[in-house]
Amino acid sequence: MSDHHIPTHDSWVADTCTLPTAERPLRLAEFDQFFTAAVRAVDRMSAGHLRLRLDGAAQVEVTARDLTARESSCCSFFTFDLSRTDPDSLTLDVQVPAGHVDVLDALAARATAVTGER
Template identity: 35%
Template sequence: MDIPVVCDMTNAPDTPQERLEEYQRLFSQALAAKERTPEGIRFRFRAAPGVEAWVRDLAAREQACCAFFGFDVTLDGAEVVWDATVIDDAAARAVLEEFYLLPETGTTDVLVR
């Protein structure tokens, strides 16, 4: 089955700008580290009250608009771990790279389609 490399926020409860602002709030409040994995990327967040639910909700909304992503959110001790992978496609890998850089850039074409 071919999965299109498209992010469609048509039915999202938030706008692309609101989503970016939410990412920036999450990163500024709770991001502990990020790393590349053999399968994709990983964000590590401090497991402060509410962070796990926040990350899970955000990952679910991302999955709803970007089907080519795979997300896994787990609790690992004092951290919430968000793993992200994409289908085997050059365009999808480029979007994953933009996602990885989001904490530094604050912007991405991923969320504005």
């Protein structure tokens, strides 16, 4: 797959994000790594609701909780809900208010592109 279909690296960073600009590429790389390693499916439930189906490994849960907690601290408009659907899988629901649907659109596009839509 060529990179021309993958959104630019910072396309889903909202203007309201309080993470220092110098740290943003590192956070984006962490999300890319997480998407590549853990995401098994990307489902758009509604305009403001994205569901990521994850590998159920214990380390995936630890990483998801850490990453989403840090992201919530700088982009407070995100709501993350991690749940274990069965022993082998996790679900991460990501929700945003109507004013940030464009950010969720870009995040969904990035997750889909990086995972190769497995």
